Structure formats: C-alpha cells, structure tokens
Amino acid sequence: AQTVTQSQPEMSVQEAETVTLSCTYDTSESDYYLFWYKQPPSRQMILVIRQEAYKQQNATENRFSVNFQKAAKSFSLKISDSQLGDAAMYFCAYTWETSGSRLTFGEGTQLTVNP
Amino acid sequence: EPEVTQTPSHQVTQMGQEVILRCVPISNHLYFYWYRQILGQKVEFLVSFYNNEISEKSEIFDDQFSVERPDGSNFTLKIRSTKLEDSAMYFCASSLQILAAQPQHFGDGTRLSIL
Numbered sequence: 001a002q003t004v005t006q007s008q009p010e011m012s013v014q015e016a017e018t019v020t021l022s023c024t025y026d027t028s029e030s031d032y033y034l035f036w037y038k039q040p041p042s043r044q045m046i047l048v049i050r051q052e053a054y055k056q057q058n059a060t061e062n063r064f065s066v067n068f069q070k071a072a073k074s075f076s077l078k079i080s081d082s083q084l085g086d087a088a089m090y091f092c093a094y095t096w097e098t099s100g101s102r103l104t105f106g107e108g109t110q111l112t113v114n115p
Numbered sequence: 116e117p118e119v120t121q122t123p124s125h126q127v128t129q130m131g132q133e134v135i136l137r138c139v140p141i142s143n144h145l146y147f148y149w150y151r152q153i154l155g156q157k158v159e160f161l162v163s164f165y166n167n168e169i170s171e172k173s174e175i176f177d178d179q180f181s182v183e184r185p186d187g188s189n190f191t192l193k194i195r196s197t198k199l200e201d202s203a204m205y206f207c208a209s210s211l212q213i214l215a216a217q218p219q220h221f222g223d224g225t226r227l228s229i230l
Contacts, residue, residue: 033216044118045206045221052216091158101146101213102171105158 002027004094006106013082014114020067021077021109023092032096034068034075035103040088048090051075079111087113117141119222121207127228128197136192136225138207147190148208148219149182151175158206164190165213194227202229 003026013019025034036048051059051068059066063083067076079086092106120139128134140147149161163170164182181193190209194201204226208219 035218037221043204043223045208047218047220050216050218093158097214101210101217101219102148102160102163102173103150103158103219104160107157 002029002094002096002104004092004104004106006090006092006109008109009107010110010112012112012114013079015082015084017082018078018080019082019111021079021090021092021111023075023077023106025073025075025092025094027073027094027096029096029098031098032094034066035093035095036064036066036075036077037091037093037105038086038088039091039108040085045091049077082113084113084115087111119207119209119220121205121222121225123225124223125226125228127230130199130229131196134194134197134227136194136205136207136227138190138192138209138222139188140190140207140209141220142188144209144211144220146170146210146213146217147182147184148210149192150206150208150221151203152206152224153200153203161192163213170213197227197229199229201227203227 032053034051037045039045049061063080089108093103122137147164152158162172162176204224206224207222210217210219
C-alpha cells in the first residue's frame with residue numbers, strides 16, 4: 001500500500017530562522033512524484049515544491065528546498081529565512097505514474113512562525 | 116493567476132438530504148478531482164474525471180456519490196442521501212494533464228456539515 005507519514009503534527013520556528021518538516025513514504029513504485037502543499041488559514045492548498053523520484057538533485061524553490069533520500073524513502077521540506085506568511089498547515093503528498101494522478105497525503109504539519 | 120473556485124464555502128444539511136457541491140476548475144484544465152478531509156484526518160482522494168467520465172474512484176466513492184460536468188465550466192459532486200460521516204471538508208482540484216508529474220491546483224474547499 002502507498003502511504004505517506006508526517007510524524008510532526010506541529011512545529012514552530014522563529015521568524016528568519018530555518019525549519020525542517022519531515023515526511024516519509026512507502027511505495028513499491030519506481031516512477032513517482034512527491035509534493036509539498038501549503039494550506040494557510042484561507043484554506044486553499046497551494047503547491048510549494050515538487051520532486052521527481054528519478055531526479056537525484058533536490059528540488060529548490062526560493063526559500064523552500066527538499067532533502068530527498070530515495071533509499072530511505074524520506075522527503076523533508078526545509079524553509080529558510082522563515083516569514084510570518086509561512087505559517088500554515090503543510091501536507092506532504094505522493095503520486096505515481098500509473099495511479100491516474102491520485103494524490104496520497106500525509107497527516108499534515110501545522111507550522112507556527114513566531115515573530 | 117487563475118484559480119479553482121468552490122461554492123458554497125460552508126454547507127449545512129440535514130441527514131438524508133441530497134447535497135451538491137460546486138467547483139469551477141481553471142479554464143484550460145482538462146482533469147478534475149474531488150478530495151475530502153474529515154476533521155483531524157488525512158486528505159483522501161475520492162474521484163478523478165476526464166472527458167465527461169470518471170477516470171478513477173476510491174473505495175470511499177460509493178453509489179451515494181456522483182460527479183458531473185453539467186456545462187463547460189462547472190464540475191459538481193453530488194451526495195445523494197447524506198450521512199453524518201459525510202461531514203468533512205471537500206476539495207476540488209484540476210490539472211492540465213493527467214500525468215503524475217502535472218501539479219493539481221486546489222480550491223478553497225467546501226465545509227460540509229451534516230446534522
């Protein structure tokens with residue numbers, strides 16, 4: 001079964017500091033994709049970053065980067081220079097090539113940014 | 116930036132009643148999805164839809180559920196006879212293609228409360 005696990009229900013970080021959110025997944029697929037989505041209080045889920053499993057290089061989008069460890073099936077999100085607007089629920093999600101693009105989500109991590 | 120819009124934002128319905136949740140996907144997107152999130156639980160895939168038919172559905176999507184694209188813009192989820200356990204946040208999403216690499220864009224969600 002394809003599962004995604006986020007073991008940190010809540011995290012907090014000081015403004016301008018760096019925080020890392022953890023995600024692990026379980027799959028027997030070889031061709032898959034991993035995503036981090038952000039859900040602020042406004043509720044809309046926004047794609048933060050995406051990683052293709054076949055790529056060895058970790059994805060980076062401005063202050064957001066991932067640490068993708070394929071052998072360990074780990075996909076953590078690092079937020080550098082945290083800003084107040086980063087406060088949100090963060091979901092790790094996974095899909096695979098033959099899935100019809102259904103996303104499998106983790107439980108979510110609520111991130112608080114302290115001024 | 117184009118957005119997926121969902122209406123209503125909150126729907127309160129008596130158990131046993133029919134409810135229709137509405138979504139307007141991004142205009143040039145061809146693939147549409149419904150997910151739900153029961154309070155305190157993971158976001159779960161319900162159904163994907165393309166070319167006026169269901170592409171894939173989960174075990175949650177039983178005969179009580181149906182989806183439709185009644186015109187060129189709306190995408191609806193109907194629950195025929197609601198149960199208490201249908202209370203959840205329902206998210207609509209759309210993507211340009213059904214490739215796993217293609218990101219899905221989510222709406223704000225509709226909070227469905229069954230009394």
